[in-house]
Amino acid sequence: MDALQCIRTRRSCRSYEDRPIPSETINELLRLGTKAATGSGMQPWGFVVLEGKERIEALSTEIKAWLRPRLGELPWLAQYEEWLGRDSYNIFYNAHNVIVIYGDTASHWHVYDASLCTANIMLAAHAQGLGTCWIGFAESFMNLPEIKARYNVPASFEIVSTMSIGYAKGHMPEAKREEPRVFFAG
Template sequence: MDLEQAIYGRRATRAYTHEAIDPAVLEAVIDAAIQAPSAMDGQPWGFCILRNPALLDRIADEAKALMLRNPSPGLALHRFEEMLENPDFHIFYHAPALILICSTKDSPWSQIDCILAAQNLMLAAYGKGLGTCWIGFAQSWLETDEGRAALGLPATWRPVAPIIVGRPSGGEPAPPRQKPELLWRD
């Protein structure tokens, strides 16, 4: 698959098969992630890979409860409240794996560097026939002491990008893109 095909074809996947993803495939998409540029070549990323369904279920439940108790600033909770209150809604969509990209260094650019790695990871996964979705609903809980302890994260690691990975169970329609605002300064 060429790069343009991956960029235009990749979509947020919210329906997965139960097929486990081979660790070598997960390592390959992480290897693609670390090819991302980073400020001053700091490479400030670490990757926590979760494949334990019970732990994924626990995190999903805890994250939903935290979002309802303490919504993230700027989140229009009224848009998501019914979904988050639904006991059948699983924030990870029952994907077989979660790759949590964490910043490992305290620098002004480490979060941006991890986001660049996340984009590479998602494009590489798509190139291997996998679906991905960045799960913002998990972010707040993963940053708590309880969340960090559940994952055994080192003290210096800061969660940045929780991305689920799995085999899509169906095609995702391409949402229409708005025309970009361009300010030409010739």
């Protein structure tokens, strides 16, 4: 698929085949991620790569339990209280693989750079039949000092994105979007 077709047809994937992605494929996706533009060439990204469906499901359970009593402090998630209370809801959609991207706050541009890196990985994954979904539910938890310590993330790095990734099951139609809101042209 060419680049335009890839951008046009990427969707968030919430259903994966029950098999892991080879680590070489994940490593190549990380390398493609790092081809993103980067402010002052600082490359302030860093990655946590998780594999193992059971391990990832256990992390989902841990995150839901942490989030539920804190939804008052996280009002943008309050609308999902019912989902987060459901035992059967795995925030990573039963994926065998998860990639977490952190940005080094030493660079002013770390959020932009790590977001561009995230988009590169999403598109590069889609180009080879893999599906991804940005998991905002994981954001606050994966940024806790003790969780960063668990995964060897240096203190100067902060969370930018978390994504589930796997072989996409099924096919989704092209995304519908509003027309671009152009404030000024010409």
